Amino acid sequence: MSLMNIDGKKENTFDAIVIGSGISGGWAAKELTDKGLKTLVLERGRDVKHNVDYPTTSLQPYEFEHRGQITEEVRKANPVVSKCYAFREDAQHFFVKDDEHPYVQDKPFDWIRGYQVGGKSLLWARQTQRWSDFDFTGPARDGFAVDWPIRYSDLAPWYSHVEKFAGISGNKDGLKELPDGEFLPPMEMTCVEKYFSEKVAGAYKDRHIIIGRCAHITQPGPVFAEQGRASCQHRNLCQRGCPFGGYFSSNASTIPWALKSGNLTLRPDSVVHSIIYDEQKGKATGVRVIDAKTKAATEYFAPVIFVNAAALNTNLILLNSISSRFPNGLGNDNGLMGKYVAFHNYRARVSAEYEGFENFTKYGNRPNGCYVPRFRNVYKQETDFLRGYAAGFSGFRRMEQNRDGVGQDLKNSLLHPSLGNWSVGSHIMGETIPKESNTVSLSKDEKDAWGMPLLKINIDYDDNDEKMVKDYLEQFTEMFTKAGFTNIKTSDSKQAPGLDIHEMGGVRMGNDPKTSLLNKWNQLHGCKNVFVTDGACMTSTSTQNPSLTYMALTARAVDYAVKESKKGNV
DSSP: OOOOOHHHHHHTBOSEEEEOOSHHHHHHHHHHHHTTOOEEEEOSSBOOOTTTTOTTTTOOGGGSTTTTOOOHHHHHHOTTGGGSTTOSTTTGGGSOOTTTSOOEESSOOOOOOOOBTTGGGGTOOOBOOOOOHHHHTHHHHHTSSOOOSOOHHHHHHHHHHHHHHHOEEOOOOOBTTBOOOSEEOOOOOOHHHHHHHHHHHHHOSSOOOEEOOBSBOOSOOHHHHHHTOOOOOSOOOGGGOOTTOOBOOTTTTHHHHHHHTTOEEEEOSEEEEEEEEETTTTEEEEEEEEETTTOOEEEEEOSEEEEOSOHHHHHHHHHHOOOSSOTTSTTOTTSOTTEEEEOEEOOEEEEEEEOOOTTOOOOSOOSOOEEEOOOSSSSSOOSSSSSOEEEEEEEEEEEEOOOOSOHHHHHHHHHSOEEEEEEEEEEEEEEOOOOTTSEEEEEEEEEOTTSOEEEEEEOOOOHHHHHHHHHHHHHHHHHHHHTTOEEEEEEEOOOOTTTTOOOEEESOBOSOTTTOSBOTTSEETTEEEEEEOSGGGOSOOOSSOSHHHHHHHHHHHHHHHHHHHHTTOO
16 A cells, blocks of 8 residues: 555544444544544445435335335345345345345355445344343353453443433333333333233243334434434335434434444445554554545544444454454454354244134334343343343234135225234343354455455354243243233244344453453453444353443443543553
């Protein structure tokens, strides 16, 4: 790369650089600019502005050429991403296409990505639960991974900080295993969901069916008005981008908030090649970037760098950031970078029917379901597998059409559908155990269109996961049976890891630099001015949806980084 002149370097120098504009990167941008730092956000994908770049957000079903379905041609060209539930005609433009961004699967892994300003915050399922100390103490208590360097008390005020700004709907349930938060009014359960909740509470002391906690505004407030966001309209078209800002995304919330401060420079189409490490200063000084369109190389400089490229891409960038001091990747003195990657097990489902409540049906399109907090191995080890699982649950009533007959009789039948029985369904969200054998690494000979090494993914299930799936199917079959549900069906999709879109680890937090990459403040042990606060930092996965924890970790780390920077310690 050519040397830059002094004036050019000055123009490319900022107080802080954030790599990635998704959920955690957006929060880093907001917090840094709120504290007065001139901040550069680098996003490898295209620009997507709130409302301006949501082309399908208000289209009716008949306005789609294929009525919302993807074509067989698109499916064949995208064998991985087409497996994702949200990859449909109305949102496929927010997903990375398989042929444009290849990777190496040493073992099958469905890597779902969104390269644009906002990242996957436009596409996430918006479920937001806090962790408890049962989760933070899990590795040390159960003898796997390494001990988390923080506990719930360290993160609790930061959970509150981000919840108040993002807008989290939920009910205060008073559960030790699932701490309450700063909630807006909860969404309402359907009658069959309430019925199941009551039946479970009567049959089990340790199991609870609660309304999901989700990042949707259900009550107007000054902080949301200041962001230009309105309440959720229950359209349940969230994957298209919400014109009301009813759900939290970087596009509707943190990015425009940071831009409004005047302290943010947003640079899309910027593929981060690596982080620049200065041997003499003993710290990182900047970031090398390849323009996504022109392939031109540029360097940007800052004394503080946050890496929020999403878990696996963060591993890729750090592994690719080599120097004489760090020949195996920035901060990778112990050789553990890219190892102990974990995810959530979403393979198993249970469905059934209920013949009651014939006079009731659901109203509207609630963009949220119910949640079953983990109940296995919480207070003591009680099964033949480590850790446990949470689950989703929902109850709904479908319209049924009689397709018998021909001609006018058939037409009349189709025009006058009737309500069928209530249907109920549940899916597992199992905690997988981080293992050294679950790794990501850099290909030695294959590169992408920008000269970056392809990521090699070697991740799989294990016996613990199989036992967990078996237990989930047995326990929910029992719970459904006790509730009087009928036509109970169980399934195991055997899907590859990845479709959960909850990959975590590879740059884990810990107390000891010999066994971890980051300290309790999300700093690289070996490079104190580089912070990692996306999924790569996670020491273990818990059973909760992870995004709220990424947000809280980010806000906490920024607060520390700025304070320490002012003291000259970063």
